[in-house]
Amino acid sequence: MSTGPVPKPIAGPSNFIDERIGAGTFLKRNLRKVFPDHWSFLLGEIALYSFIILLLTGTFLTFFFKPSMGHTVYEGSYDALKGVTMSEAYASSLHISFDIRGGLLMRQMHHWAALLFTAGMMVHALRVFFTGAYRKPRELNWLIGVLLLTLALLEGLTGYSLPDDLLSGAGLRITEGVAISLPLVGTWITFFLFGGEYPGEDVISRFYSLHILLIPGILLALITAHMILMWVQKHTQMPGKGRTNENVVGAPFYPAFMAKAGAYFMFTFGVIALLGTFAQINPIWLFGPYNPANISAGSQPDFYMGFLEGALRLMPAWEINLFGGSGGTLPMNVLIPALVPMGIIMTGLALYPFLEQWVTGDRREHHVVDRPRNNPHRTSIGMSAITFYGLLWLLGANDEIAAFFSVSLNWTTYVGRVLIFVGPFLAYVITYRTCLGLQRKDADIIGHGVESGVIKRLPSGEYIEVHVPPHPAIEALMRDKKPVPIIAGADSDDPDGDGIPSKGMRSPLGKLRAKMSKAYGGEKIALTDGHAHGHEEHAAVGSGEDDKPSLTH
Amino acid sequence: MTDNNHDIEQPEERVPRRVIGTPSPAAGNSLLGAEEPATEEVDVPGVVLQDERTAKKGEKFAALLFVIAFLSGLGFIVSYVVFQVGDVEKTQVSNLALGGTLTLTLLALAAGIVVWVRLIMPKYSLVQERHPMVSDPEAREYVGETFLQGAKESGITKRPLLRRTLLIAAAPLGVAPLVLLRDLGPPHTNFPSKLRHTVWGEKTKDGKPRKLVVEGTGAPIRAADFNSPGGILSVVPEGFEHDLNALAKATLILIKFRPEEIKSGTNKNWAPNSIVAYSKICTHVGCPAALYEQTTHHILCPCHQSTFDAADGAKVIFGPAARPLPQLPIAVDSEGYLVATADFAVPVGPSFWERGDAEAEVREKGGHA
Ligand code: HEM
Numbered sequence: 001m002s003t004g005p006v007p008k009p010i011a012g013p014s015n016f017i018d019e020r021i022g023a024g025t026f027l028k029r030n031l032r033k034v035f036p037d038h039w040s041f042l043l044g045e046i047a048l049y050s051f052i053i054l055l056l057t058g059t060f061l062t063f064f065f066k067p068s069m070g071h072t073v074y075e076g077s078y079d080a081l082k083g084v085t086m087s088e089a090y091a092s093s094l095h096i097s098f099d100i101r102g103g104l105l106m107r108q109m110h111h112w113a114a115l116l117f118t119a120g121m122m123v124h125a126l127r128v129f130f131t132g133a134y135r136k137p138r139e140l141n142w143l144i145g146v147l148l149l150t151l152a153l154l155e156g157l158t159g160y161s162l163p164d165d166l167l168s169g170a171g172l173r174i175t176e177g178v179a180i181s182l183p184l185v186g187t188w189i190t191f192f193l194f195g196g197e198y199p200g201e202d203v204i205s206r207f208y209s210l211h212i213l214l215i216p217g218i219l220l221a222l223i224t225a226h227m228i229l230m231w232v233q234k235h236t237q238m239p240g241k242g243r244t245n246e247n248v249v250g251a252p253f254y255p256a257f258m259a260k261a262g263a264y265f266m267f268t269f270g271v272i273a274l275l276g277t278f279a280q281i282n283p284i285w286l287f288g289p290y291n292p293a294n295i296s297a298g299s300q301p302d303f304y305m306g307f308l309e310g311a312l313r314l315m316p317a318w319e320i321n322l323f324g325g326s327g328g329t330l331p332m333n334v335l336i337p338a339l340v341p342m343g344i345i346m347t348g349l350a351l352y353p354f355l356e357q358w359v360t361g362d363r364r365e366h367h368v369v370d371r372p373r374n375n376p377h378r379t380s381i382g383m384s385a386i387t388f389y390g391l392l393w394l395l396g397a398n399d400e401i402a403a404f405f406s407v408s409l410n411w412t413t414y415v416g417r418v419l420i421f422v423g424p425f426l427a428y429v430i431t432y433r434t435c436l437g438l439q440r441k442d443a444d445i446i447g448h449g450v451e452s453g454v455i456k457r458l459p460s461g462e463y464i465e466v467h468v469p470p471h472p473a474i475e476a477l478m479r480d481k482k483p484v485p486i487i488a489g490a491d492s493d494d495p496d497g498d499g500i501p502s503k504g505m506r507s508p509l510g511k512l513r514a515k516m517s518k519a520y521g522g523e524k525i526a527l528t529d530g531h532a533h534g535h536e537e538h539a540a541v542g543s544g545e546d547d548k549p550s551l552t553h
Numbered sequence: 554m555t556d557n558n559h560d561i562e563q564p565e566e567r568v569p570r571r572v573i574g575t576p577s578p579a580a581g582n583s584l585l586g587a588e589e590p591a592t593e594e595v596d597v598p599g600v601v602l603q604d605e606r607t608a609k610k611g612e613k614f615a616a617l618l619f620v621i622a623f624l625s626g627l628g629f630i631v632s633y634v635v636f637q638v639g640d641v642e643k644t645q646v647s648n649l650a651l652g653g654t655l656t657l658t659l660l661a662l663a664a665g666i667v668v669w670v671r672l673i674m675p676k677y678s679l680v681q682e683r684h685p686m687v688s689d690p691e692a693r694e695y696v697g698e699t700f701l702q703g704a705k706e707s708g709i710t711k712r713p714l715l716r717r718t719l720l721i722a723a724a725p726l727g728v729a730p731l732v733l734l735r736d737l738g739p740p741h742t743n744f745p746s747k748l749r750h751t752v753w754g755e756k757t758k759d760g761k762p763r764k765l766v767v768e769g770t771g772a773p774i775r776a777a778d779f780n781s782p783g784g785i786l787s788v789v790p791e792g793f794e795h796d797l798n799a800l801a802k803a804t805l806i807l808i809k810f811r812p813e814e815i816k817s818g819t820n821k822n823w824a825p826n827s828i829v830a831y832s833k834i835c836t837h838v839g840c841p842a843a844l845y846e847q848t849t850h851h852i853l854c855p856c857h858q859s860t861f862d863a864a865d866g867a868k869v870i871f872g873p874a875a876r877p878l879p880q881l882p883i884a885v886d887s888e889g890y891l892v893a894t895a896d897f898a899v900p901v902g903p904s905f906w907e908r909g910d911a912e913a914e915v916r917e918k919g920g921h922a
């Protein structure tokens with residue numbers, strides 16, 4: 001099975017290219033780059049491919065869409081709106097839907113791809129968070145990711161406003177109401193955004209250039225940077241047999257990974273086409289043209305805006321007037337829900353890698369990811385954040401919930417106001433307990449093996465279930481567990497006792513850091529707690545493996 | 554052929570080994586599975602070839618899927634020509650045909666490639682080394698030195714005049730784009746005063762008070778005709794029926810009460826025949842508060858469910874809105890039509906920084922908000 005000479009049609013062009021840019025050297029190093037495999041590594045790819053599909057379908061839409069708020073009388077082929085005065089933007093969206101072959105498909109695919117793009121990014125970010133894949137050296141890519149997520153929300157918001165139907169207008173109106181509530185700059189921001197009073201005649205064309213040029217341009221640049229960093233730093237891998245912090249185990253880029261990626265792109269594309277064909281989305285013709293005097297009941301934003309909507313609904317009425325009748329109005333009922341949840345989530349995401357580093361003192365590179373159970377505090381923090389976000393998101397549809405369960409609408413709000421504080425706390429406690437429980441189970445399996453289902457009768461007459469050693473792959477996964485590092489000296493009450501800690505540790509902040517480090521890190525349930533008997537050589541997992549003794553407990 | 558030694562230049566003998574095989578250990582990442590160039594892939598550890606029977610099966614299966622993709626792709630093109638659009642039903646059929654064939658093409662293609670990877674390509678478990686991201690100390694030192702030396706050579710460190718004037722030169726250029734954005738906004742920056750007024754405060758061209766007209770039909774409203782208690786109308790200002798900017802502030806919700814239902818929060822002087830007009834623009838973030846519950850007199854905003862008591866000055870009884878919906882002073886003109894006698898006493902719609910507690914100010918002056 002010799003590979004033989006390269007065929008002429010390939011040799012010719014590659015020779016041409018190589019003589020001009022020396023591509024061979026690059027390819028030599030990269031063609032067989034190894035990519036580790038795990039289903040959860042595909043989540044980011046969903047987002048990537050959805051973005052490409054957004055570019056393709058979006059470009060098609062730009063050929064027909066007219067980003068103008070100028071008035072026109074609809075004369076297209078949708079009967080119910082014939083003769084109605086509307087904006088050019090809305091008329092052209094109807095035109096795309098009913099008079100361009102494939103237009104409706106492209107519109108629906110564009111919208112579905114937008115949902116898949118944001119959802120894909122969110123789930124991908126959660127994977128990275130819970131496995132600790134954001135740790136050194138990948139903090140930069142994590143920050144790029146947080147930026148991408150923020151920009152995607154903006155991109156979705158501007159896109160949703162473009163068709164200028166009644167539903168998109170409601171979203172725009174809320175955006176305006178929130179923007180104008182900002183202290184000092186609110187009126188300036190809105191009058192500059194809308195070119196005067198709301199709604200004006202400018203906002204659609206301005207959102208258009210943001211939506212199809214500025215934000216996608218930045219997204220594309222950031223996504224490229226994201227990919228380059230991933231390529232340079234190599235993908236993280238799941239713990240397992242033969243996988244260490246110093247290697248990558250998996251399939252080569254060429255041909256296997258490339259083919260798989262191609263298939264996955266086609267698959268994402270196909271699923272979006274399927275949704276665009278069979279699942280109607282944003283049927284703008286049913287809503288009618290935008291008019292600030294009207295609203296369709298039960299209007300809902302796209303899912304990624306739901307948490308802001310929920311926050312707005314949840315907040316009690318509260319307005320402060322600093323200077324009485326002459327100004328200084330702070331509508332806290334708008335400011336808090338618009339800024340605080342988003343602020344907590346985005347800032348929290350951006351800072352987490354650095355806060356964790358500060359608390360654990362861990363400045364090493366990490367290429368083998370954690371199983372979520374093995375860093376219980378991180379996992380619990382993540383779960384409380386999900387609960388916080390999820391509750392807000394659910395409450396963004398509290399009218400639907402109230403109708404569905406036939407409960408009072410107002411009660412969903414009252415209950416929500418309590419849950420938003422209690423829920424994350426409960427999620428923390430439950431997750432923490434669950435993680436420790438799972439760690440204990442692992443220790444048990446390592447110590448006693450797995451139940452085989454075979455019952456044996458002992459000579460004494462007693463029945464026992466035979467335990468067998470776990471599958472080597474599973475065992476390797478479990479044995480990879482390492483204690484979460486603790487900063488030097490944090491585990492002794494008298495920091496001067498062991499001589500290591502610096503002066504910084506004695507300041508109030510230093511003491512807090514030491515306390516947090518001790519709580520956050522360490523080995524909660526050692527694998528040896530399961531009373532290992534066979535694999536003594538592994539019994540002290542986690543201790544002595546690191547060259548820095550201070551990092552272990 | 555040229556005489557230098559790039560790898561791809563002598564494809565006949567060299568490329569196959571380089572492309573399929575491993576980079577030489579000198580390249581740094583040596584352990585692509587084997588030290589030896591893998592002209593015989595069988596020998597490469599971590600690469601397990603498929604047996605020929607499986608591969609053969611895979612080939613047939615993948616080919617079938619690719620043929621399906623091809624046919625369905627043709628179907629897409631045919632559908633484009635055959636199915637026209639033009640009304641809802643036709644569009645639906647066209648959408649189904651185009652979308653269905655596109656979906657099938659893409660999914661069949663995806664499935665075909667998966668079969669190819671799974672059944673024909675080898676199973677891989679290659680191992681590659683990782684190296685710490687940090688560069689080696691010599692390189693860092695070299696870069697540091699070179700950087701400083703370059704700075705020195707350029708003179709930027711030694712010549713403060715050069716440095717400072719360069720910075721000064723850049724400053725206006727940096728601000729220029731911001732200056733250019735000035736005309737995004739209107740020329741006059743009397744934003745608060747604009748927000749305080751609606752077209753209800755303007756008389757009509759012939760100097761008469763502005764009539765309330767029904768939204769949609771544009772018909773003026775005769776007080777005597779709007780006479781069944783519990784009745785409600787969405788109302789816009791005469792002459793501005795299609796002016797979205799005017800409507801965004803001036804739209805009203807008009808409610809007919811029984812006289813005894815009206816409570817003290819509502820200004821009865823502005824309620825001719827027990828007809829009351831409130832701003833329809835929610836004081837939360839500006840959605841039209843469009844829902845009305847007759848029995849309880851509740852106005853409900855569908856956006857975030859702020860609930861206002863229409864019988865009692867539209868005060869907030871639930872939800873995030875912090876202020877009542879402002880009441881418009883209305884009266885019946887000589888012909889019996891409802892007209893606005895003045896503008897709202899306070900700004901309508903969402904709060905803004907310069908607004909202040911306008912309601913308290915009006916009350917202080919003895920008025921009614
Ligand atoms: C990258 C993320 C993007 C997101 C999240 C996004 C989201 C959206 C959404 C939600 C809509 C409303 C769709 C509807 O009519 O139902 C929309 C409309 C639109 N988008 Fe995008 N989009 C993205 C990228 C793009 C790009 C790259 C382009 C162009 C190159 C584009 C062009 C358009 C156009 C022209 C419309 C209006 C079409 C219409 O509504 O009929 N979009 N976008």
Ligand code: FES
Nearest residue numbers: 835837838854857
């Ligand atoms: S806009 Fe009316 S409740 Fe929010």
